[in-house]
Amino acid sequence: MRAGWLCLAAAAALTPLVSGCGGVSAPAAAGVGDELTVYTSLPLHGSGAPVARQVLGGEKVALADAGGRAGRFRINIFALDDSSPKSGQWDPGATASNATTAAQENTTIAYIGDLDSGATAVSLPLINAAGILQVSPVSPYVGLTSSTDAGEDEPDRFYMTGTRNFVRLAPGDLVEAAAQVRLLRLLHVRRVYVANDLDPFNVPLAELVAGAAHRAGIEVIADDGVDTTTATTFTGEVEKIASSGAQALFYSGAAGPGATAFLQELHSADPSLLISGSSTMDGATLASELGAQGGTVYRTTPTLAPAMYPPAAARVLQEFERRFREPSSPYVLYGYEAMSAVLAAVRAAGPRGNNRDAVIRHLFALRDRESVLGRYSVQPNGETTLSRYGIQRLEHGRLRFWRAVDIPPSQLP
Numbered sequence: 001m002r003a004g005w006l007c008l009a010a011a012a013a014l015t016p017l018v019s020g021c022g023g024v025s026a027p028a029a030a031g032v033g034d035e036l037t038v039y040t041s042l043p044l045h046g047s048g049a050p051v052a053r054q055v056l057g058g059e060k061v062a063l064a065d066a067g068g069r070a071g072r073f074r075i076n077i078f079a080l081d082d083s084s085p086k087s088g089q090w091d092p093g094a095t096a097s098n099a100t101t102a103a104q105e106n107t108t109i110a111y112i113g114d115l116d117s118g119a120t121a122v123s124l125p126l127i128n129a130a131g132i133l134q135v136s137p138v139s140p141y142v143g144l145t146s147s148t149d150a151g152e153d154e155p156d157r158f159y160m161t162g163t164r165n166f167v168r169l170a171p172g173d174l175v176e177a178a179a180q181v182r183l184l185r186l187l188h189v190r191r192v193y194v195a196n197d198l199d200p201f202n203v204p205l206a207e208l209v210a211g212a213a214h215r216a217g218i219e220v221i222a223d224d225g226v227d228t229t230t231a232t233t234f235t236g237e238v239e240k241i242a243s244s245g246a247q248a249l250f251y252s253g254a255a256g257p258g259a260t261a262f263l264q265e266l267h268s269a270d271p272s273l274l275i276s277g278s279s280t281m282d283g284a285t286l287a288s289e290l291g292a293q294g295g296t297v298y299r300t301t302p303t304l305a306p307a308m309y310p311p312a313a314a315r316v317l318q319e320f321e322r323r324f325r326e327p328s329s330p331y332v333l334y335g336y337e338a339m340s341a342v343l344a345a346v347r348a349a350g351p352r353g354n355n356r357d358a359v360i361r362h363l364f365a366l367r368d369r370e371s372v373l374g375r376y377s378v379q380p381n382g383e384t385t386l387s388r389y390g391i392q393r394l395e396h397g398r399l400r401f402w403r404a405v406d407i408p409p410s411q412l413p
Contacts, residue, residue, distance in 0.1 A: 039102035041113030044081040046088020058335025070346035099123035103130035110342040117141030117201045137334035142173035149204045170302035177208035178407040179389035193246035194223040197253030206252040228258035248274035255282040297394035303330035313372040
């Protein structure tokens with residue numbers, strides 16, 4: 001089902017790079033001159049816009065810090081909107097159109113995006129077919145890089161050329177699942193109920209949490225799907241969870257009216273139940289709608305407290321605030337490093353900095369890179385070695401940073 005939907009979304013782009021959803025024509029030429037373009041695709045409308053502005057601002061600060069150049073190459077940034085102004089959500093058609101635009105422009109050297117895993121699943125096959133480097137600040141879905149608990153033929157079906165071109169900066173689902181289980185242990189939870197919103201990009205995280213919890217000796221009472229997209233009342237589901245003996249609920253899903261109603265009903269039925277949401281839940285919505293549940297609501301997030309980043313991060317955050325006249329968040333740092341890593345790869349390629357294959361190889365060759373996010377290396381599957389994850393707690397109507405957990409590779413499946 002998911003594979004078919006992605007095929008339709010990609011085909012909607014009407015790009016000559018992809019024939020149907022299975023064939024690939026020759027990638028675009030590698031040599032593209034001395035003036036290069038980095039396309040970035042972000043949700044500039046709706047609930048994702050505040051984070052998108054921070055990421056885009058970070059990218060612009062990084063390019064300005066580099067003087068608009070990487071070696072002898074002049075770099076231009078072109079921002080595209082992957083959201084629907086009507087729905088306020090990312091839009092498959094807009095995403096496919098953005099990726100097609102980047103793929104067909106012969107000066108394109110890299111594509112930064114998208115923020116949503118579903119959007120990246122649409123753009124990645126198109127960008128890969130063109131042989132262009134793609135760097136996502138977030139997009140945590142496990143199937144973009146790994147086959148663990150992923151969909152059919154994933155991740156291979158995203159890489160139509162057979163070559164990896166995608167790097168994700170924020171730790172993905174595997175690290176978040178381990179962080180959720182670490183949270184359960186910190187809260188002395190012995191029995192957990194796992195639920196997801198039936199979104200195919202959120203289900204695997206729930207399965208990863210259930211598996212990791214079981215291996216940690218925590219009883220997983222159930223791993224269920226709850227239709228929070230179309231349903232408005234959840235009496236049956238709430239009764240089942242409240243009477244299950246669970247001490248905590250882990251919910252993998254997006255924030256929205258249905259999710260809010262589900263969690264509010266659950267809290268009314270069992271005020272002592274600990275609720276932990278995934279990073280895909282919008283933090284501001286969660287805080288504003290569930291503020292009365294202070295002390296029992298948690299959320300995992302790839303962002304840390306600003307003071308936990310290297311000293312260079314403080315200057316970047318200050319520069320963002322100076323340039324854009326709005327408060328900064330750690331998402332600025334993800335945008336900054338996405339652009340900085342692209343520029344580093346172009347510089348490392350030397351006179352071949354306008355060769356797409358060379359830039360991809362040099363980005364994947366990054367080792368022990370000192371960045372505003374911390375020191376990291378890029379792994380062959382496109383993950384980085386960044387593995388510190390944040391935990392927020394709802395206090396006085398606001399989600400506040402609580403603590404960070406380090407997830408060693410030995411704790412990942």
